[in-house]
Amino acid sequence: MKLGLWACSAFAAIMIVGCGSGDSGGSTSTTPGTTAEKPAGTTAGNLPLVVFSQANSADPWRQQFDAETKAAAEANKSAFKFEEQAAEDDPNKQISQIDTLMLESPKVLLVSPAEMSVRTAIEKAFDKGTSVILLDRGIPGDKYTVHIGGDNVEIGKQAGEYIAKRLNGKGIVLMIQGKGGADATNDRREGAMAAFKKFPGISVIQGDDCKYQRQAAQSYMETFLQTGKPFDAVYAHNDEMAIGAYQAYDHAATKPKTKPIFVGVDGCQQEVVQMIKDGKLDATFRYPDPGPKGIEVAAEILKGNKPKDKKIILPTELVDKSNADKYLAAHPGLAK
Amino acid sequence: MAIDKVVRSGGAVRKIFPILQKYQGLVGLVLLLLVALFDTPHTDAPGALFHSVFFSVGNLRNVLGQLAVPGCLAIGATFVILVGGIDLSAGSAMGLLNCICATWLVHGASTPLTIAYVLFIGTLIGSVLGAIIGFTKLQPFVVTLAGMVSLRGIAFVYTNNANISGMKDQIAFFESPWLGIPIAGWILLLATAAGTVILAKTVFGRRVYALGGNSEAARYAGVPVDRVRIGAFAINGFCIALAAILFTARNSNGQPSAGMGYELDAITAAVVGGTALVGGYGNVVGTFVGALFIVCLNVLLILDGVSYYVGQGWKGVIILLAVYLQNLGRRV
Known part of the structure; x- marks a missing residue:
């Protein structure tokens, strides 16, 4: 009988602690x-x-x-x-x-x-x-009621134009792909492809699906560098993959004579902005975070003001060496 | 451990412990419901017992709707674990069957034909895995690990790496309530009943326990070991197909990535419900209770505003506790 009580009370204690700890722990x-x-x-x-x-x-x-x-x-x-x-x-x-x-x-x-x-x-x-x-x-x-988000096609377009201009309209771009089938991946690719089309001197290598993961992009880039194929710029569908690709390039034994351009998307990490400041990566395009705007709209709805538009598009921002410090100061909430 | 000594020495405890152990999932569930009684948001909606959101009619529907998919997977997993096996491929198989089901429906195949086909393919996948284990004498862990990897790959190839959308609501009826409970919930109850009858009342059921208890002894006693194993894996495949159909109804699309990690949830439900991972001990009612326990825990944590990740931490503690209590009894 004692044991029954013991087991029951232990279980109960765990459950209560489990539920109660929410507020202090991870609620x-x-x-x-x-x-x-x-x-x-x-x-x-x-x-x-x-x-x-x-x-x-x-x-x-x-x-x-x-x-x-x-x-x-x-x-x-x-x-x-x-x-x-x-x-x-x-x-x-x-x-x-x-x-x-x-x-x-x-x-x-x-x-x-x-x-x-x-x-x-x-x-x-x-x-x-x-x-x-x-x-x-x-x-x-x-x-x-309302949809708040960034415009990935526009981001892709601006990234494509940035790369084409940096290459003076001539060169080979290696595109490292995000998760296959995801809208963000398709939009960031199609936007960039539309921009590249305006520059006949630009050719694009469609890289592997690296699932937006740094590790996957790094492995892919290591393998790609082994082939010795020339390229002048890397456009990764997010910053994590741009970092992975850069790290592979940085550690590689054989690499292109001139440092290729590395461009990512998201601009949500201090690490990326720091790498841009250090000249490791060249630029990123902020994928705006819709959370604060969402809370603002929610508060308005509670006051009785329904949003007029069904779609709110948040603008992107180019982050490069020239404005990296300003960007860091303007966005204190960036991930570590 | 002190508790070990108590179990060994105490007379009354000796009698009560096996009972407590046999119904450990139920004991856990009752304790959880007690916690829910004191620790959930209040509501004044009609039909809510004790003015608690947790004990409202809406939540009964919610819980049984959420339970159907993991519940079916867990019942299948119970059969496999009972014969001393394990199935790591269940999540991948469910993802593939989800894609097959959605593809057929999108292309206008009739609903009964689609359901029959998905159940057939599921049973086939299970039988093949069971047969491979018998034929190669490899560990079920290894064979189903290979199945997990391959089936996931096949799902991505089958769908050309894209979601299958554009289903009309051919099978949405699984989600609609009958007598207050979604039809998917009734199907789970039916599967539990059928599983119980198979295990308790048929020769096959007794052979399942014999094989899991001691496969060598079972072989010498004339149990057709390979055929019983294939049967258990086939039932598992059938249950996975059932889960896939209900999953398709709930999500109304096909995702090649669907069901990642669900095999572990299924094994967790079986273990919490008192099924021994070494095989030969457990039943599907226990598993049903185990799965119900986990869903109720998830719901309670959400209602209490506890983060998902904190909940995951506690789930690990509960699994350990469940297995520990089981092992105690076995050493007595």
């Missing part, structure tokens, strides 16, 4: 009130609830996105309560999380969908009367 709630003593809810406390379903919190861009969203929500904590969940890029998990969050009857649902298929849960929430703010990736149809 993303910005207001206290989800502890066992003081259950939070839709009726307890009169603040409306804003929930945020994040696709994942793994890569640096998302980390910066999370940090800036949380900071913006914290600044609004007198206006609403804020909760966040991340879904490891698994749409099925994200559907489950949204369904569960909706049980708390939030007024606004911010969601950055992992995949289009998350729309089933998003549309259910919208039909229930919740305001839905899509961040970054969109969904087809019109069952959402």
